[in-house]
Amino acid sequence: MASGFKINKQGIRQMTREIEREFAKNPVRVPLQADSTGVHLPPATTVNNYNGPVVTITGDHAQVAWNNHDVTQSRxxxxxxxxxxEELADIVTRLLASLPSLTLDLDDDTEALATSETILREVVKTEPDRGIVKRGVTMLKGLxxxxxxxxxxAVTQESADLARQMIESLGNALPS
Structure with missing residues (x-):
């Protein structure tokens, strides 16, 4: 620094903090239009979140990680x-695992998933509502x-046999 000029590092840090604070209050939004012709990307499987909180919510439980570097969250x-x-819970759990191989259409698959989860939520109560369970089983059999x-x-012989077996097992698993 032959000219006698000296960089004020503290002033630069303070100015940087003030600019960051202003951008945090008033984020810059730029509308984008992407031309995706000829671009075929696989679906994203990893989400990287930098400099912000990560909140994982499952049901009524939440986990928060903030500035923790590498984080593994599980519950x-x-x-x-x-x-x-017990037998009904086992059959419904096996049905959930088998849903992809049953080739249900999207609406039926979504309904089967929701109904199965409703049944499983009900059978873990101290006194399950038999009406809810029975309606759920009837719905699954219908689907x-x-x-x-x-x-x-797109029904295969294996999926038809599996569906028949599940229908029979669901009917037999209801407690009397």
Missing amino acids: ETSEQVAPGY LAPVSSGVSK
């Missing part, structure tokens, strides 16, 4: 199934019927 819960509903009879699109 395990185990609930006791009400007596007499599986087109697959078991082979009238649903």
Whole structure:
């Protein structure tokens, strides 16, 4: 620095903080239009979040990580199934695992998933509402019927057999 000029590093840090504070209050938004012709990207599987909180919410539980560098968040819960509903819970759990191979259409698949989760939430209560469980089982059997009879699109012999077995097992698993 032959000219006698000296950089004021403290002044630069203060100015940087003030600018960052202003941008935090008034973020700059720029509308973009992308030309995606000829671009075929795979769906994103990883989300990187820099300089901000990461909140993971499952049901009524939340986990927060903020400025922690590498973070692994997980949660395990185990609930006791009400007596007499163990077999039904097992069958519904197996049905959930088998849903992708049953080739249900999107609406039926979504409904089967929601109904299965409703049944599983009910059977872990100390006194499950038999009406809710029975309606759920009836709904699942109705959703599986087109697959078991082979009238649903893209039905294979294996998926039809699996659907028939699930319908029979669901009917037999209801406690009397």
